[in-house]
Amino acid sequence: MIVRVKNLVKRYGELLALDHLSFTVNDGEVFGLLGPNGSGKTTAINCILSLLEYDKGEVEIFGRPMRPDAYDIKREIGIVMQNVAVYNELTVYENIDYFCGLYVEDKKLRKRLVEEAINFVGLKDFKGYYPKKLSGGLLRRLNIACGIAHKPKLIILDEPTVAVDPQSRYKILEGILELNRLGATVIYTSHYMEEVEQICSRIMIIDKGRAIATGTKDELKAMITLGEKITVESQHITPGQLNRLRALPHVMEAEYKNKQLVIKSGKGANNLEAVLDFIKKEKIQYGKIYSELPTLNDVFLEITGKQLRD
Amino acid sequence: MQVFKLCLRVLKKNIPSLLIYVVIFLAISLIMALAHTNEQEDALFSPSKSNIAFLSAEETPLVRGLKEELGKVANFVELPDDAEALQDALFFREVSYILRVPEGFSERFMNGEQVQLEKTIVPDSFSNAYLDLKIDQYLNSARLYVEQIEDLSQESLVQYLKSDLSADTPVELKTNGVKAADHVYTNYYFNYLAYSMLAVLILGTSALMLVYHDQDLQRRNACSPLSPGSFNRQFFLAILVFTGLTWFLMVIFCFLFNFKNLVNINAVFFVANSFVFAVCAAGISFLVGNMVKSESSIPAVCNVLTLGLAFISGVFVPAELLGSSVLKVASFTPTYWYVAANNRIAALASFNYASLQPVFSAMLIQAGFALAFIAIALVLGKKRRLE
Numbered sequence: 001m002i003v004r005v006k007n008l009v010k011r012y013g014e015l016l017a018l019d020h021l022s023f024t025v026n027d028g029e030v031f032g033l034l035g036p037n038g039s040g041k042t043t044a045i046n047c048i049l050s051l052l053e054y055d056k057g058e059v060e061i062f063g064r065p066m067r068p069d070a071y072d073i074k075r076e077i078g079i080v081m082q083n084v085a086v087y088n089e090l091t092v093y094e095n096i097d098y099f100c101g102l103y104v105e106d107k108k109l110r111k112r113l114v115e116e117a118i119n120f121v122g123l124k125d126f127k128g129y130y131p132k133k134l135s136g137g138l139l140r141r142l143n144i145a146c147g148i149a150h151k152p153k154l155i156i157l158d159e160p161t162v163a164v165d166p167q168s169r170y171k172i173l174e175g176i177l178e179l180n181r182l183g184a185t186v187i188y189t190s191h192y193m194e195e196v197e198q199i200c201s202r203i204m205i206i207d208k209g210r211a212i213a214t215g216t217k218d219e220l221k222a223m224i225t226l227g228e229k230i231t232v233e234s235q236h237i238t239p240g241q242l243n244r245l246r247a248l249p250h251v252m253e254a255e256y257k258n259k260q261l262v263i264k265s266g267k268g269a270n271n272l273e274a275v276l277d278f279i280k281k282e283k284i285q286y287g288k289i290y291s292e293l294p295t296l297n298d299v300f301l302e303i304t305g306k307q308l309r310d
Numbered sequence: 311m312q313v314f315k316l317c318l319r320v321l322k323k324n325i326p327s328l329l330i331y332v333v334i335f336l337a338i339s340l341i342m343a344l345a346h347t348n349e350q351e352d353a354l355f356s357p358s359k360s361n362i363a364f365l366s367a368e369e370t371p372l373v374r375g376l377k378e379e380l381g382k383v384a385n386f387v388e389l390p391d392d393a394e395a396l397q398d399a400l401f402f403r404e405v406s407y408i409l410r411v412p413e414g415f416s417e418r419f420m421n422g423e424q425v426q427l428e429k430t431i432v433p434d435s436f437s438n439a440y441l442d443l444k445i446d447q448y449l450n451s452a453r454l455y456v457e458q459i460e461d462l463s464q465e466s467l468v469q470y471l472k473s474d475l476s477a478d479t480p481v482e483l484k485t486n487g488v489k490a491a492d493h494v495y496t497n498y499y500f501n502y503l504a505y506s507m508l509a510v511l512i513l514g515t516s517a518l519m520l521v522y523h524d525q526d527l528q529r530r531n532a533c534s535p536l537s538p539g540s541f542n543r544q545f546f547l548a549i550l551v552f553t554g555l556t557w558f559l560m561v562i563f564c565f566l567f568n569f570k571n572l573v574n575i576n577a578v579f580f581v582a583n584s585f586v587f588a589v590c591a592a593g594i595s596f597l598v599g600n601m602v603k604s605e606s607s608i609p610a611v612c613n614v615l616t617l618g619l620a621f622i623s624g625v626f627v628p629a630e631l632l633g634s635s636v637l638k639v640a641s642f643t644p645t646y647w648y649v650a651a652n653n654r655i656a657a658l659a660s661f662n663y664a665s666l667q668p669v670f671s672a673m674l675i676q677a678g679f680a681l682a683f684i685a686i687a688l689v690l691g692k693k694r695r696l697e
Contacts, residue, residue, distance in 0.1 A: 049533050071535035085530035087316065087521065089323035101312040102534035146530075 001063070002027050002154055002185045003048065008057035010043055010209070017043045018054065019209040025154075025187055030180050032200030033189040034296060040209035041189040042082055045158050048187075049079065061154065075103055078152035078184070082159045084143045086131050093118065093127040096145050103150035117149035120178075122171060137168025144172060148179060155179060156187045161195060173199050193296040205300055212303050217296065224302040225252065226294045227267035230275050233287040234261055241282050248274055313541050317518055317548030324517045328510055335506030336563055340499075360437040362407040363389040363399065370416035372452070375468035379448050379475060380409075383440055396430065406432045407441050416464060419449075422456055451475065492571050497656035499564045500580045504645045505620040507588060510556050511595040512612040515549055519599025520608075523694055549592065557588035579655040579669060586673045586680075587648040593683030594644070600690045619645040629653070644679035647672040 003025035010018040018040050025031040033041045046052040048059050050068040059066040061073050086095045096114045104110045118124055121141040131139060140160060148155055157176065161169045177199055180186050190196050196203055197217050204214040213220055227250070237256045245254045245263065250271055253264040265271040272291045279286060300306075321328075362384040366373050377386075387405050389395055399405045410428040418425045427445065431438045451474055455467050521527065522545060531541060561581055565572055572580075598615065602608055620626055622636050623645035629637060640646035651672035658665055 046529075051529055051532055068532075069537070071537065074533060075535040077533065079530065079533040081526060081530055083526045085524075085526040087320070087527065089320040089517075089521070090316070094319060098312055098316055099530070099534070102531070102536050 001025070002061065003031075003187065004058070004060040005044070005048060006058045006060075008044065008047055008054055008059065010040075010047055010052065010054045017209050018047065018057075021057070021206070021209060021211055023204050023211060023214060025185060026202075027185055028180070028183070029201045030176065030186040030188060030199050032196040032203040033187065033206055034191070034193060034196045034200075034203055034300075035189075035206035036191055036300075039191075039206045041191075041206060042158055043209070044206070045156055045187070045189060049077070049156070075150075076153045078147045078150065078155040080144050080147035080155070080157040080160050082162065084131075084139050086139070086142055086146060088131050091128050091130055092123050092134070092142055092145075095131070095142060096149050099146040100149035103152075113149050113151065117145040120148070121145040121175060135165075135168075136163055137165045137171075140164050140168060140172060144175065148184075151184075153184060154187070155184045158189050159191070160188075161190070161192065169195075193300075197296055203296070205296070205303070207300070207304050213299065220296060220299045221294050224294060224299050225266050226264055226298050226302060228265045228271045229292045229294065229298070230263040230265065230272055230289070231292070232261040232263070232275070232279065232284075232289045233259060234284055235259060235287075237261055237284060241284065244282070245275075245278060248278060250274070311544060313536070313544035314548050317521075317545060317552075320518055320521055321514055321548075321552055324514060328514055331510050331513060332506070332559070335502075335509065336560070338502070338506075340567065358437070359383060359385045360407055360435075360441055361385050361387050361403075361405040362409060362441065363387050363396065363405045364409050364411075365389075365391050366411035367413040368411065368416060371464035371468050372416040372419065373411050375464075375471060376411075376445070376448055379471070380441065380444060383444050400430065400432055403432065406435045407438050409441075409445070419452070420456060420462070420464060420467075448475070493576055493656040495568050496564065496571055496577065496580055497652055499568065500584055500652045501625050501649050503560055503564075503584055504587060504591075504623070504625050504648050505616050507556060507560055507584075508591045508594065508619070508645070509612055509616040511553060511588075511591045512598050512615065513608060514552050514556070515592065515595035516599040516602050516608045516612070517605075518545070518549060518552075519596070520602065520605060523600070523691075549596065553588055553592040553595075557585060560584075575661055576655055576658055579658070579666075580652065583648060583651045583655060583669070583673055583676075586676045587644065590644045590648075590676045590680035590683070593680040593687065597683045597687040597690070600687045600694060619643050622646070624649045624653075644676045647675045647679075651676075 001024050003023075005024070006022050008018045008021040009016070021040070021044055023031075033044065035041050043052065047054045047057075048061070048066065050059075050066055050070070061070075062076065064070065064073055066073055087098065090098060093114065096117050097110065100110050100114050100117070104113060118127060121144055123138065123141055123145060126134060126138060131142065134142060144157070144160060147157070155176075160176075161172055164172065173195060176186055176188065180199075188196065188200060200217070202214070202216055203220060205212050205220065213223055215223070234256075242254055242256055242261075245251060245261075250265045250268045251263055252266050253262075255262050263275055265275075276289070279289075360383070362380065364377055364380070364386050366377070380386075384407070387399070389399050389405065389408075396408055400408065408430040410430075412425075412428065415425055415427070427449075429442075448471060451471055452467055455462060455470055459466075532538070561584060571577075594615070598611055602611055622632070622640040623629075623643055624632060624637075624640070625645065629649065632640070637646070651669050654669050654672070658669070
């Protein structure tokens with residue numbers, strides 16, 4: 001076990017930011033902390049890193065209690081903050097060298113590590129650039145390079161893809177998976193469920209400072225009753241047809257809005273076939289029809305009653 | 311020493327803007343110091359001649375001798391002996407002095423009688439005092455000869471007077487046997503240093519403090535295995551090194567251009583005083599750096615502070631020309647005490663306790679200011695970190 005968080009409580013005055021939060025992160029996994037903005041993800045990370053004092057609870061990293069002066073533990077952690085934290089007065093190379101130098105004293109080794117980090121994030125052509133000259137995506141990559149250059153065992157990435165273009169986002173996510181393949185354990189926080197689904201081996205959904213579900217993405221999806229979401233684009237559906245549709249077996253919910261018929265079905269086989277038979281029988285004209293498996297947003301919606309991006 | 315190197319890199323990035331200030335400040339310092347030096351040289355004594363109308367009712371050797379002697383300190387203007395013309399000449403300042411020798415003056419003078427010359431002058435004209443002195447000197451000397459030598463002719467008297475009055479007494483000023491150095495330039499240079507050095511230190515230190523107080527960077531650094539103590543030590547070491555280098559560069563610059571006047575004890579005190587002020591300036595810069603919140607506000611704060619302190623403390627305008635209330639306010643600033651110490655050092659001729667005591671007092675006050683600024687800055691800095 002790399003990280004163990006037990007009953008973490010953090011208050012900001014009257015606001016309970018973390019409510020007895022507990023979880024563990026195992027060696028070699030990419031652990032995702034998924035939750036809407038303000039759910040307590042960053043607070044949890046700050047408490048884990050001892051950047052914030054917490055009211056109650058325990059944090060252990062590498063089996064040792066984490067404290068502000070636990071420098072031997074900090075040496076093995078790489079952190080990529082939500083806000084880009086680089087020096088505008090230093091070039092790309094100098095920034096990575098500076099942050100790497102806080103962990104690695106050997107100059108030769110550091111030079112090699114910095115070069116590797118630059119190549120890893122694809123900033124080879126921008127070594128001499130100052131941060132102000134970089135695009136948002138390149139800046140995020142620099143932020144990551146500064147966090148991982150010293151080859152840490154545990155990498156914590158706090159929303160590293162906020163305001164990043166799709167191309168850079170893809171590179172960043174690929175890079176995180178590569179780091180994991182190279183042996184690093186990763187804690188990844190985001191409110192983008194697609195990203196978390198894509199790269200995390202285990203996910204904890206967090207809301208109002210509480211862990212509401214933890215597991216692999218399949219385990220999380222298995223927790224809810226929704227089995228399939230079928231969408232039919234149709235010009236006209238009568239209220240009678242809608243009622244008859246709702247009466248079909250496995251149909252949990254059917255709604256017609258903006259010329260789209262959305263049918264939520266429970267777990268079971270042949271849901272799509274049953275809907276197609278119904279459409280044929282009712283002679284409903286349709287343009288497109290497609291089926292989707294539940295997402296983490298559906299999981300969140302079913303557990304909390306609100307959208308992940310509310 | 312990652313943090314120390316980081317600070318040097320931050321300063322290096324700011325070198326162009328700092329250098330612009332250094333070069334401009336030093337150039338202005340030099341030009342102004344040189345200008346003041348020239349002014350000072352011009353202010354040394356050089357004889358000037360007043361315009362005088364010499365009206366004599368007789369042409370005797372004594373009168374001619376007097377006129378010849380006055381010719382050394384006056385320009386004679388020919389005017390008609392007409393009351394209105396003479397009044398106009400005085401009014402329009404064609405002449406500032408009208409001397410009239412009455413009929414029978416020489417004869418009565420030679421007989422030892424009390425006689426008087428008539429003079430009409432521009433009221434309150436100080437240049438006439440010199441003419442009065444010259445006339446008194448001539449006639450008093452003549453009176454001595456007339457009283458001591460019987461049957462003295464006017465021609466002989468004039469010869470004696472000419473010989474006596476042409477004698478000069480050379481005067482040499484010596485200060486404890488040491489050749490007096492010219493401290494005027496040095497004094498002005500070190501006074502202007504209060505402006506330039508403070509400006510450069512505020513700009514550099516504020517740039518560093520902005521980096522230091524960046525919350526994201528602070529948190530990022532706090533995640534590293536570097537202890538806050540080590541981080542702070544390296545940071546403050548960088549500020550000290552920057553202060554030392556700035557001070558050294560600016561003092562050395564003065565030595566390069568004014569070496570011959572700096573090989574004396576006064577120079578040691580000038581340098582020592584500037585060092586104490588540099589420490590104080592570092593304290594001010596540290597305080598300003600803890601207060602500014604954006605890069606764009608640094609030059610504005612720097613200009614207001616440095617120019618304000620320089621103006622009220624006698625850096626640009628001599629303290630003698632400033633009002634007492636201004637000086638009273640200025641005495642609550644370290645620049646005032648720095649300039650006061652410099653002015654005292656420039657006037658130092660002997661180096662005993664009594665003459666040095668005011669200099670040391672001014673230095674101590676500056677050191678006190680430095681401690682106060684650093685203490686306030688530390689409190690503000692801590693408050694800002696906790697926000």
